[in-house]
Amino acid sequence: MADPCTHLLLFGATGDLAKRMLLPSLFGLDADGLLPDCLRIVATARSGHDRAGYVAFATAALEEFVEVERRNPADMARFLARLDYVPLDASTPEGFSKLTPAVGDPAHLAIFLSTAPSLFGPTIAGLSSAGLAGAGARLALEKPLGSDLASSRAINDAVAAAYPEDRTFRIDHYLGKETVQNLLALRFGNALFEPLWNARGIDHVQITIAETVGLESRGDYYEGMGALRDMVQNHMLQLLALVAMEPPARFDPTSVRDEKVKVLRSLRPIDRSNVEACSVRGQYVAGAVAGQPVKAYADELGRTSGTETFVALKAHVDNWRWQGVPFYLRTGKRLPARLSEIIVQFKPVPHSMFGNAELEANKLIISLQPDENVGLTMMAKAPGLDRQGLKLRSVPLDIGMDNAFADVRRRIAYERLLLDLIEGKQTLFVRRDEVEAQWTWIDAIRAGWAAAGTAPKPYASGNWGPPAAIALTERDGVSWHD
Structure with missing residues (x-):
């Protein structure tokens, strides 16, 4: 492990x-004694704060987003004492030299870029010119890392010119969620699941990320991306890779990410030949969410648009483990509920000895939000004397994570990711070849839509x-888990 910065x-x-996330997460780590005593947090942005002004900003953020x-x-006092602030316009090379005296030795520096992608190149060039890309400096980047494979490669090339891969931390905050990591524990820490975790035991997998919100203040960004690139390219494909990956030799960055990229490269292309059978694009129109009327996407945007706010896909991983098992993915805005979940539907028992009793196949339900939970549906005998034969019923076995680990504070995903960045641990960050495999698959879908003239369907x-x-699912005799 690298030395802490x-x-x-x-x-x-x-x-x-x-x-909302970074300052509360860093405060939580500090309050629990997890940050190095020597760590200084140097904040920078275009706003013309001095240190006192930024401390006031940070105080207000903590008072709003940290429980009283x-x-x-x-x-609070100890954390705020760690803060410093340097105003900087990252779009111009002038001014980066002001950072050098504030951040000390670049060999023990971690940098977190939460900026527009258009600023990645100028920022990295400015950091290099100021001597802040030296040996040991680490760089973390927030999504989006491009809008297609070509732009992603351009960003990654600019990063690689200053920061090698072993010091580059690409963030997908879903990988910091407790239940996402619990997926690995369920699969590889229990003898119960792994023998069935293949095409012989699993019928299909569903992954849903649903939002009730509309555009909010992200109109320009979202219009340029759409649901496929905003959610599927990163979060959903990372979840699919974790579900489908082979057992890594060990829990380290190289082993875990090697197995994920194998899955991503094994995804069957969705292109012009099958895009209409394997994908659905949608765009929300006026309706009601939680009993409140809401506008159509075009009305929120202020103009007509061909951008999708919903996408559903039928994907396949073409390898021995998963041959013939469909992975159904869907995500969208203005849906009935806010939730993220993975459904692993097992195959039914091959023969029922219970006569006319209807047997339901076992189902593993991994909920990521709004509540983190793991559930398993199983068949059990209903109470009674059973004079006409056994009566069976599907019953849930739920592991409410809040109850099972009531003595442990639930952490924001960014707490884990920031601490791993500070300590130099890369396992939960995305490697360049993963990103490029994801974009290769997504670009084929977009090209297929363009070739087929696939417009978003209203909902x-x-x-x-x-x-x-x-x-999309019912053609295969499958229903979405709503």
């Missing part, structure tokens, strides 16, 4: 992510996407 440089330090019972005055806000999304 002594300075953490935060770009975009006055943005929404810093206010956790805001111990001594902890009323508050529904689970267009009717075609239901047909």
Whole structure:
């Protein structure tokens, strides 16, 4: 493991992510004694704060987004004392030299870029010119890392010119979620599942990431990306890779990421030949969410648009373990509920000895949000004297993570990711070849849509996407887990 850094440089330090996630996460780590005593946090953004002004900004963020019972005055004072601030316009090379005296030795520096992708290149060039890309310096990047394979390669080339792969930390915050990591524990820490975790034991897999919100303040960004690139290219394909990967030899960055990239490269292309059978695009129109009327996407945007706000896909991993097992993916905005979940549907028993009793196949339900939970449905005998034969019923076995680990505080995903960045652990970060394999698959779908003239189908806000999304699974005798 690399030595912990002594300075953490935060770009975009006055943005929404810093206010909601980064500052509360760093405060939580500090309050629990997990940050190195010597660590200084140097914030930078275009805003013309001095140190006192930024400390006031950080204080307001913590008061808004950290529970009052956790805001111990001594902890607050210690954390705020770590902060420094250097105003900087990252779009121009001038001014980067002001960072050098604030961050000390670059060999013990971690840099977190939470900026627009258009600023990645100028920022990295500025850091290099200021001597902040030397041996030992680490760079973390927030998504999006490009809008297609070509732009992603351009960003990665710019990064690689200053920071080698073993010091580059590409963030997908889903990988910091407790239950995502629990997926690995379930698979590889229990003899119960692994013998069935293949095409002989599993019928299909569903992955859903649903949002109730619309555009909010992300109109320009979202219009340029759409649901496929905003959610499927990163979060959903990472979840699919963790479900489908082979057992790594050990839990280390190289072993885990080697197995993930094998899955991503084994995805069957969805292109012009099959894009209409294997994908659904949608765009929300006016409707109601949680009983409240909401506008159509085009009305929120202020113009007509061909961007999808919903996508459903039928994917296949073409290898021995998963041959013939469909992976159904769906994500969208203005859906009925906010949730992220993975459903592993096992195959039914090959023969029933219970006469006319209807048997339901076992189902593993891994919930990521809004609540983290693991559940398994199993057949059990219903109470009674059974004079007409046994009566069976599917019953859930739920592991409520909050209850099972009531003595452990639930952490924000960014707490783990920031601590791993500070300590130099790369296992939960995405490697370049993973990103490029993901973009290769996504670009083929977009090219297929363009060739087929596939326009988004309308769906009323508050529904689970267009009717075609239901047909995508029901053609195979499968229903979405709603």
